[in-house]
Amino acid sequence: MNKVAAINATDKKIIARNPKMARKKIFVVLFAIVFGSALGAAGYVAYKQYFKKESFESNLFFAKKTPKPTTTANPLDGTQAEQETANRHPLAVIIENHSQARPQIGLDKASIVYEAISEGGITRFMAIYGPKDAEKVGPVRSMRTFFLDWAAEYNAFLAHVGGNIDALDRIPREGSLDLDQFALDDKAYWRELEAGKAIEHTMYTNTVKLYEIAKSKGWDMNGDFTAFNFLDPKKFIVSSLPQSITIDFSSYSYKVNYQFDPINNNYPRTLSDSPHKDRSTGNQLSPVNIIIQSVNRKEGLTRINENSWTMETIGEGKAYVFYGGKKIDATWKKANLKDRTKFYDSQGEEIEFLPGQFWYEIVPPDVFDKIKIE
Template identity: 35%
Template sequence: MNVEKIDKSGQKKNARWESFKEWVKKHILAIVLVASAMVIAGVFIIAIHSIKYEQTASVELKLPTKKPAPKKFYSPLTGVEIANEAAAKLPVTGVMIENSPAARPQSGLKKAGVVYEAVAEGGITRFLALYQGEKPALIGPVRSLRLYYLSWAAPYQASIAHVGGSPNALSQVRNGNYRDIDQFFNDGSYWRSRDRYAPHNVYTSGEKLDQLNSAKGYNNSEFTSFARVDGKPVESPNATSVNINLSGSLYNTSYAYDKASNSYLRSMAGAPHNDREGGQIAPNTVVAMEVDVEARAQNYDGYEDVKTTGSGKAYIFQNGAVATATWSKADINSPLKLTDESGKDVALNRGQTWIAAFTPGRGSVSWQ
């Protein structure tokens, strides 16, 4: 064994170790400072990441939730938007309005929600104007009731404003099942105008009808009427001029479609049909129904009644177009329905609906 070589190798190792210890002693402060800096930097980085995470989590928790769209309410009578659900249950009032030449121009027709038009007698037509909620300040002239108008009004759970009526109509409306507000028994709610002569001068007002309904406890009406839809002019109109002949030249009507308002400007006896206070009458939808007539079933007095129950052909004019439909009504208290060839309800435009009932052979409907 070579002892000298081992000793020299060990001496060299000891010399390197001693040299390293001397270097550490000289630089110990710098080493400590560097190590401390590294520790502090690590803590700072961790803290920054923690803060960022907390901020991100906080922002995510505070994201605003999407508010649901406000609920809309629509009139069951006209389909137009109304203020609230309570307005949809306000009482409906039907007013019999005269249409003889001496009664023109009428008051209140323009603001009616639905109007039914038919011959009363002698070729003279008459209107049943239905209102819900806000009513005109002036309505009239008010005239007598016929059984078929009562049949059209009954499904709306409507009060019936009239001045007397045919024997069978009065027998029915006074049987306790209807809201009869006949002028004969409620004289304070009607008055006679001095600018017209009797019997064409009985008037009422929206305010007086509301007061009368309230006094009798007629505070709401619950009913189902026509399906409604937002109207839009068709691209290819096929019915922009409509003629509905009900009896004769003094009572025949026509409608000119106005695309701008998507309504039908009504004329009667060859001249624009104006409401005395409201101006041009222009329903959003016009319906012409074919109906039969029959002699009055009780207390025969030589007059006829329109048959309102059963079914028949109807023509619906809206958006500049015509659609053929079927009208049907099961009984006096059932609603009038308008259905297509598949039996589905035809949706009518929101707004005023004017329904004219004519008897084929005595009246007619045409368009172009």
């Protein structure tokens, strides 16, 4: 007889001799079975409630997943921007620089700023916006033909208050995407009158409103233009030497100076020997890249006898490029109206830039030759 059979036989004898003990043994066995089943069910419920699939993805067992990047380099100035706006269609706004118009507002939010003489030695700005919005921009002024030449490089939306007739004639003829205040009025523009300030220096706009109107017109909201090549700022060696750049456009009111700041790797700007600041933030305008471009210009009359200047923006000429405390003697080239103006070093290599705001200083040859670089 094997051991199992012997045990079973023994159990039978015990049951026969002591029925009470047998019932107690059966009760214990049944209790164990019921308790074990209940414990197993409770464990299953707890597992389903507290150890779902998501729990295994938490920090309890595994490291968090690396979040996907939310920014990317924008093609206008190379800086990091939110993916939703990084390649937003460029928007050009014409901004006044008359002494009564200062300090301007919103220039610090532009990726690119052009400065050129309009009439009477007075300079005017064209600010190119893209990834950043400005709640208030201005004072907004009228369009000139040379600004159209540079805006065409980006197929930019055009925000302005009218313009010389030669510029206004070109806009529909060239199919430009126009957001003229004359047509939009208070949908995107407003005046803020001030005592002692001429009314032409009181018009303002908002980039959010301008982009909303552009979208309502069914225009493509994505940019499509030739971008510059950008250097890796982590690998770029910034100069520790001081550098000063002075441009005398005309009178003292339009004397511009940049002093290189090696700590912040930018060029704080002064105008008439005073820091040129944004009216809203109070921060000094401090671009990372400066391009000084020598461009021939010619005075003439429009078809309604307005005094007007045109510039030879297509072709090539001399230029200086500054970034990181370094100066590059350059040549600019532009093949046709919509081509991006490119800049080349003395070896004929296309110049790469640092990510950051650009300021273009467009000057006639006689001013270019007198620029002071120290």
